Amino acid sequence: xxxxxxxxxxxxxxxxxxxxxxxxxxxxxxxxxxxxxxxxxxxxxxxxxxxxxxxxxxxxxxxxxxxxxxxxxxxxxxxxxxxxxxxxxxxxxxxxxxxxxxxxxxxxxxxxxxxxxxxxxxxxxxxxxxxxxxxxxxxxxxxxxxxxxxxxxxxxxxxxxxxxxxxxxxxxxxxxxxxxxxxxxxxxxxxxxxxxxxxxxxxxxxxxxxxxxxxxxxxxxxxxxxxxxxxxxxxxxxxxxxxxxxxxxxxxxxxxxxxxxxx
Amino acid sequence: xxxxxxxxxxxxxxxxxxxxxxxxxxxxxxxxxxxxxxxxxxxxxxxxxxxxxxxxxxxxxxxxxxxxxxxxxxxxxxxxxxxxxxxxxxxxxxxxxxxxxxxxxxxxxxxxxxxxxxxxxxxxxxxxxxxxxxxxxxxxxxxxxxxxxxxxxxxxxxxxxxxxxxxxxxxxxxxxxxxxxxxxxxxxxxxxxxxxxxxxxxxxxxxxxxxxxxxxxxxxxxxxxxxxxxxxxxxxxxxxxxxxxxxxxxxxxxxxxxxxxxxxxxxxxxxxxxxxxxxxxxxxxxxxxxxxxxxxxxxxxxxxxxxxxxxxxxxxxxxxxxxxxxxxxxxxxxxxxxxxxxxxxxxxxxxxxxxxxxxxxxxxxxxxxxxxxxxxxxxxxxxxxxxxxxxxxxxxxxxxxxxxxxxxxxxxxxxxxxxxx
Numbered sequence: 001x002x003x004x005x006x007x008x009x010x011x012x013x014x015x016x017x018x019x020x021x022x023x024x025x026x027x028x029x030x031x032x033x034x035x036x037x038x039x040x041x042x043x044x045x046x047x048x049x050x051x052x053x054x055x056x057x058x059x060x061x062x063x064x065x066x067x068x069x070x071x072x073x074x075x076x077x078x079x080x081x082x083x084x085x086x087x088x089x090x091x092x093x094x095x096x097x098x099x100x101x102x103x104x105x106x107x108x109x110x111x112x113x114x115x116x117x118x119x120x121x122x123x124x125x126x127x128x129x130x131x132x133x134x135x136x137x138x139x140x141x142x143x144x145x146x147x148x149x150x151x152x153x154x155x156x157x158x159x160x161x162x163x164x165x166x167x168x169x170x171x172x173x174x175x176x177x178x179x180x181x182x183x184x185x186x187x188x189x190x191x192x193x194x195x196x197x198x199x200x201x202x203x204x205x206x207x208x209x210x211x212x213x214x215x216x217x218x219x220x221x222x223x224x225x226x227x228x229x230x231x232x233x234x235x236x237x238x239x240x241x242x243x244x245x246x247x248x249x250x251x252x253x254x255x256x257x258x259x260x261x262x263x
Numbered sequence: 264x265x266x267x268x269x270x271x272x273x274x275x276x277x278x279x280x281x282x283x284x285x286x287x288x289x290x291x292x293x294x295x296x297x298x299x300x301x302x303x304x305x306x307x308x309x310x311x312x313x314x315x316x317x318x319x320x321x322x323x324x325x326x327x328x329x330x331x332x333x334x335x336x337x338x339x340x341x342x343x344x345x346x347x348x349x350x351x352x353x354x355x356x357x358x359x360x361x362x363x364x365x366x367x368x369x370x371x372x373x374x375x376x377x378x379x380x381x382x383x384x385x386x387x388x389x390x391x392x393x394x395x396x397x398x399x400x401x402x403x404x405x406x407x408x409x410x411x412x413x414x415x416x417x418x419x420x421x422x423x424x425x426x427x428x429x430x431x432x433x434x435x436x437x438x439x440x441x442x443x444x445x446x447x448x449x450x451x452x453x454x455x456x457x458x459x460x461x462x463x464x465x466x467x468x469x470x471x472x473x474x475x476x477x478x479x480x481x482x483x484x485x486x487x488x489x490x491x492x493x494x495x496x497x498x499x500x501x502x503x504x505x506x507x508x509x510x511x512x513x514x515x516x517x518x519x520x521x522x523x524x525x526x527x528x529x530x531x532x533x534x535x536x537x538x539x540x541x542x543x544x545x546x547x548x549x550x551x552x553x554x555x556x557x558x559x560x561x562x563x564x565x566x567x568x569x570x571x572x573x574x575x576x577x578x579x580x581x582x583x584x585x586x587x588x589x590x591x592x593x594x595x596x597x598x599x600x601x602x603x604x605x606x607x608x609x610x611x612x613x614x615x616x617x618x619x620x621x622x623x624x625x626x627x628x629x630x631x632x633x634x635x636x637x638x639x640x641x642x643x644x645x646x647x648x649x650x651x652x653x654x655x656x657x658x659x660x661x662x663x664x665x666x667x668x669x670x671x672x673x674x675x676x677x678x679x680x681x682x683x684x
Contacts, residue, residue, distance in 0.1 A: 051634040056621035057680055061642040235585030252581040254643070260581070261574035263645045 013072045013112055013144065064255065065109050065216030067102055072111040072144065076166075077151050078104055083168045085205045087175050096222045098205050106208030106217030107147075107201075116144040143200060150197030153189035154182075214254045224251040300399055307400030310393050313543065314386070314459040315535035319343045329353070329407040334380050335487060337473055338420040341380045342411045349406035362398040363391055368436055369426070376426035378416075379434070379474065388439035388458035433474035445553070452550025455543055460535075465491035465527065481551075482558045483609055488678050489526035490614035492605045496552055499561035499663070500608050510548035511541065517626025521593050521600030523635065524626040526614060532626040559610060564663035565654060571666055575655025578648055582640065583656075591660040597635050599625070602660035612667045615653045616675040619644065641680060646672040 070078045081104045091097035114120060123140060131138040141149070158167045158178075167175065181187035183202070185195035208217030210224070212232070218224065224231055231251035239247055250257060311317070320343050322331030330345035330353075348355040354362070361372040369383035370376055377383060389397075414421060439458055441450035456462045465486040467475040475484070483493035483500065493501040502510060505520065513519035514536035517529065524532045536544065565572055580589065587593050591602035601607050606614050617623075620641035627634035644652070646669040653672070657664035 051627045051632070052624075052636060054622070054624040054634075054636045056623075057639050057641060058622070059639045059642045233581065233585070238589060249580070256578070256581065256643070256648070259574065259577035260644075260648050261570070261577075261651055262647045 013116075062212075062214050062254065064214045065105065067105050067216060067219075070108050072108050072116065072147075073104075076155075077147070078108065080151055080154065080167045081107060081147075081201065083175065084179065084201050085208075087172065087179055088202060088205045089209055095226050096219070098209050098217075100219070101209055101217055101222045102213075102219040103205050103208035103217045106211065106215055107204045109216050110204065110207075111144050111147060116142060118142045139196070141196075143204075146196055146200050149192050150189075150194075150200065153192035154194070154197060157187070157189050157194075212254045218253075221251045221253055221257070224253075300403075303396050303399045304403045305400075306393075307396035307398070307403075309540075310389075310397050310459060311400055312535055312538045313455060314397070314461070315531055316346070316397075318530050318534050319380075320346050326407045326409070328401065328404055329409040330411045331409060333415070336378075336380055337469070339416040341378055342413060342415050343380075344411055344413060345407065345409045346401055347404045347407040347409075348402050349408050352408050352410045353406060354401065355406055357398075359395050359398045362401075363394045366394045366397075367391075367438070369430065369434070376423045376430070378423075378426065379429070382461040382464045384434050384475070385458055385461035385464060387434075387436045388454065390438055393459070429472060429474070433470075433472065433477075446549070448546045448549050449553055450550075451543065452546035452548065453554075455547050456550055460547065462494065466494050479557070481554075483611065485611050485613050486527055488613050488617050488675055489528075490606060490609045490611045491527070492609050493558045494551055495554070495558060496556040497558040498556065500558050500605060500610070501556060502551055502605070503556055504603070505552075507545060507548040507552055510551060511544045514539070514544045514547070515541065515628070516630045517628045518596060518631050520603075521595060522604050522606065523599045525599075525618065525623045525637075529624065529626040532628065537626075537628045561608070561663050562665055564658040565666050569654075569666070571651045571654045572658065574648065575651035575653070576659075578644065578652040579655050579659075582644075583652065586637075591656070591662075596631060597633070601656050602662065604662075607657050607662050608664045610665060612653055612657065612664070612671065613675055615656060616649060616667070616672050617679050619649050619653065620672075620676050621679050641676060646670075646676065649676075 073081065082099050085098035085103045085107075089098035089101075089103075091100055110116060121137065123142070125140060127138045127140055128135055129138075139146075154167055158165060158170070162170060162174065167178075170178065178187060179198065182194040182198035185193070187194040189197075208215070209222075210227075210229070211218055213219055213221060221231060223229075228247070229251060230236075230247070230249060232254055233249070233252060239245075250259075255263070317327050319332055319334060320330050321327045322329070325331050326347070328345070328347050330343045332343045333340040334343055345353040347353040350356045357372055364370050364372070365377060365381075366383060366386040366389055368387070369379065369381065386394075419425065439454045442453070445453075463475055463481055465484055466481050468479050468482065468484045470476050481494050482497075484491045495501045496503050498504060505513075509519040513522075513524065514532065517524040517532040517537065567573075579587075586598040587601050588598070591600065593600035618637060620639065622637045622639035624634055624636045640649075649672045650667045650669045654666045656662065657667070
């Protein structure tokens with residue numbers, strides 16, 4: 001990604017300019033898009049006969065995340081997220097933790113993309129104030145808004161309850177106690193659900209720790225090595241044909257692995 | 264048969280006048296073929312199939328034989344002409360003599376010279392009777408008005424008279440002469456391979472002037488960034504290990520010995536060889552097997568300890584083995600075998616690099632209609648990594664061929680993707 005794109009991104013998601021926007025698309029543009037879809041879909045319907053269609057060089061690759069800096073988070077926000085994910089999956093004798101694996105970078109980049117705006121979800125309401133578990137997400141807040149507002153509320157909570165200290169200043173015991181209070185919803189933030197913030201970071205931490213490294217987390221396939229996941233392999237006939245023998249192949253990511261040599 | 268029943272609209276109209284009223288009743292807008300000509304036209308159609316004329320004389324998505332394909336040569340692109348019988352944009356005003364002159368001498372009716380992208384160096388061997396039959400078939404096609412820019416070559420190659428010199432150096436006109444010491448079948452195969460089939464146009468390396476090197480006939484060439492393998496009887500790089508039956512099966516179905524025709528050979532099989540009579544295919548195979556082996560001696564394989572082989576093996580295991588199998592054996596009819604595949608042991612690695620970068624699709628024929636595809640890996644592998652995995656494929660499971668450098672990959676990648684990187 002170019003430096004210019006990054007500064008544009010930063011400007012786009014800077015806290016002062018963040019406006020409450022539901023799906024990143026106005027009603028007018030949505031209607032225009034729908035009209036376009038209707039007019040063209042009939043004409044482009046394609047019938048495949050005889051031979052499967054194939055075109056050279058046809059791939060839809062992911063743009064690899066380049067670690068370094070923050071596109072959505074402020075430096076202070078990133079430090080708090082780093083501190084939270086470090087408690088959720090800490091580094092230990094089994095290997096690196098979420099912080100070392102780049103999970104904060106993963107979350108930062110996800111928040112700048114369609115996920116961050118819930119672009120693919122219906123976000124117009126109505127929202128139930130007391131939803132059944134089966135009703136799924138019931139909030140007008142996009143992940144971007146959840147993080148921005150939630151982290152601000154957490155910061156205010158810490159300042160008020162830990163003698164002016166921020167979350168990153170707490171010791172591990174204090175952090176873990178606060179996080180489990182947030183998980184249960186026992187901790188009350190001013191104007192924001194502590195549980196909503198916890199759930200967001202918790203889910204995104206697991207995603208970042210176990211998603212392909214191309215998305216910025218799971219650095220060096222740390223998450224996959226921890227649980228023995230083989231990565232993007234897709235043929236295991238040799239293994240199935242040899243039951244009760246240990247699986248020895250190392251994991252491989254979408255961008256390969258070290259044994260592939262120089263990229 | 265419909266293309267035969269339709270007809271030659273321009274010249275024979277006066278002769279067919281008594282039939283005109285009937286023609287209008289039966290098929291408004293179309294005239295009738297000369298019924299006396301039907302056998303000739305049918306024979307011509309089979310010969311046109313053998314020559315795979317449609318492959319070059321059809322633009323992508325265009326009407327067959329109406330021309331307009333940009334044929335890439337080392338000297339620039341040549342747009343193939345319209346050979347339907349349209350009198351202004353096609354060959355509607357040509358006579359059978361004109362056509363035979365083009366086939367045998369590489370000349371247009373006005374005497375100007377054609378470029379050898381039109382393989383008259385091969386078609387010169389076609390008999391006059393066959394040339395006339397081909398002409399009769401082309402005359403039976405629906406005339407299509409399609410004006411093709413025939414002056415796309417840059418200076419100095421746009422000077423057609425320079426071909427006189429070229430012809431003096433590299434062109435030996437003359438019909439096919441059969442070898443009395445060989446069987447009729449061998450001679451039939453030789454006539455097809457050396458003449459209409461123009462197999463050597465791709466399967467023989469080019470010299471600096473774009474002429475096939477006569478001393479390396481059928482020892483393999485490169486066309487459109489694909490490798491056309493050695494098809495002499497050479498045991499390592501050629502057809503030495505192939506039986507006559509296997510060659511026939513390959514030409515008929517696009518598959519044999521675990522390999523599948525792809526790249527330009529996919530089109531050759533689908534458009535031409537799959538439609539040829541088995542007897543002709545067998546004759547070609549007999550000729551290719553009997554005419555002998557030639558080619559550079561096989562190199563010793565790159566050592567397994569070489570770093571390229573180690574990187575290549577890791578890439579192969581992680582990326583290729585799921586389909587091509589760890590042992591390089593492939594899966595019959597779906598995923599080509601790489602162990603012992605002649606394409607893997609050609610001195611030129613263009614096809615292997617090409618197919619890894621862009622992906623590929625196999626031939627679809629009546630018996631093997633699937634047309635299996637390989638996805639593109641160009642986005643995922645660097646030049647160094649493709650060089651490593653291709654080197655590994657060329658030097659594993661008994662294969663032996665020169666190692667491939669990242670620079671070679673970079674060059675091929677640039678040509679087949681248009682990418683600057």
